[in-house]
Amino acid sequence: MTEYYLESGYTSLNKKNEELCGDKVESIYQDGKMTFVLADGMGSGVKANILATLTSKILCTMVSNEIDMTDCIETILGSLPVCKERGVAYSTFTVVHVDTFGKGCLIEFDNPQAILMRDGKCLDLPRTESKILGKTVYNTELNLRENDVIVMFSDGVIHAGIGMNLNFGWDREEVKEHLECIISPTMSARCVACELATACNQLYHNLPGDDTTVAALKLRKNMRADLMVGLPVNKESDSVCVANFLSHDGKKIVCGGTSSQIVARYLGTEVSASLDFPDPRVPPIGFINGIDLVTEGVLTLRRLLELSEAYLSPKDLTPKYFTAKDGASELAQILLEDATIIDFYIGQGVNEAHNGLPIDITMKLKLVESIAHNLKKLGKHVTLHYV
Amino acid sequence: MIVKICVGSSCHLKGSYDIIEAMKKIIAEHGAENKVELRASFCLGNCKNGVTLTADKPDERMLHNVSPDNVREVFEREILPYLE
Secondary structure (H helix, E strand, O other): OOOOEEEEEEEEEOOOOOOOOOEEEEEEEEOOEEEEEEEEEOOOHHHHHHHHHHHHHHHHHHHHOOOOHHHHHHHHHHHOOOOOOOOOOOEEEEEEEEEOOOEEEEEEEEOOOOEEEEOOEEEEOOOEEEEEOOEEEEEEEEEOOOOOEEEEEOOOOOOOOEOOOEOOOOOHHHHHHHHHHHOOOOOOHHHHHHHHHHHHHHHOOOOOOOOEEEEEEEEEOOOEEEEEEOOOOOHHHHHHHHHHHHOOOOEEEEEOHHHHHHHHHHOOOOOEEOOOOOOOOOOOOEEOOOOOEEEOOHHHHHHHHHHHHHHHOOOOOOOOOOOOOOHHHHHHHHHHHHOOEEEEEEOOOOOHHHOOOOOOHHHHHHHHHHHHHHHHHOOOEEEEEEO | OEEEEEOOHHHHHOOHHHHHHHHHHHHHHOOOOOOOEEEEEOOOOOHHHOOOEEEOOOOOEEEOOOOOOOHHHHHHHHHHHHOO
16 A cells, blocks of 8 residues: 555635635644544624634544544534524534545535545545434545545535526536546645635636635645755855755755855756746746756745745635746745655855845745745645754 | 856846846847857856856956946947957
């Protein structure tokens, strides 16, 4: 059995004029298992947000600790505040609990049925019905394969376009057809969620009639990337540091003019710089034979930080794949979308070239650490080596 | 002649992009596309005196403090006379 990486991501659209979303996504990764919950609270605004938050948090904590579903539902029913007007406490949910080999289960209560994407095709899961405390709950045993994506969503997706372009909303079969058209096998879970939510937003003419959330979970191979930025403190340790950096399989990235010279020297070759400016804000990339990506340092990283902030935000609808050819976009594609294990080699040496210039070493370190922090938030395995 | 323009962080901030665009235009105006090969270079280690250019004729040398404002003047004084 191969061990894979569990990648999750979601996008939420708030109902128009609402500050808070009534859908909530929670995830926990512990002991090699991922628990991923999407809850949709009754109503909208604050009330819905509280219901969904409680439900997702309780479920995520309990299920990740392997507590029986009957107990979970009992706890939720006992905890949710009862709505004064409607006299009920209610939140729908979908829970996935799966290990890094793809084995686990999916439990659904009143959310639209989740979709499994396998080899570019959308499949229905063979779920079995059961009654727990009078509630109808669906259970599916999961046996995921590499690159399978489970797409879960709140009813905002199938209600998209009601009374606007589509009389009865977006039919589930059409959602599946659309997914098959737009999703490519290389897209991350985060990217898949964003693509589907964007389509819903368009059907709603940018004014969602309901909270709309798409959450995706993907089982994929690990991919490693090593990134070197900055000069080692001791000049003598240059070659040790570069040797370390080059010692693993995976993508090799060098950021910074002087750093790239050190790497090129070690490899017995030269750095050449491109004359193309696909984006005038970002200095051109360079080339070193044997290195996958060579970019300028501080300015490119600052742009990468901006891109990573947008990538992280569950409300942001800019596409999550990067096709632009500037250094920051190329970095973003590798680090945000493709890689799952990322090692940074951060040189803290002072760059003589920058003497007397407003390019401060502490600022550069801060920048790299902020980027690393965002990558960790995405669930990637990030390690920082200070050299 | 090979002319390299520094596109390191510091020179980028000082206007490398505009200088490259201007240089392409000026070279075209003089019909010198076949005589000058424009290239970019990572940091040339002269950030204080940027934007820095290098030219390899009549001998290898650096041209300092080039800006979008004086790029035409620099071209006419330092590059044009040495074209073959």
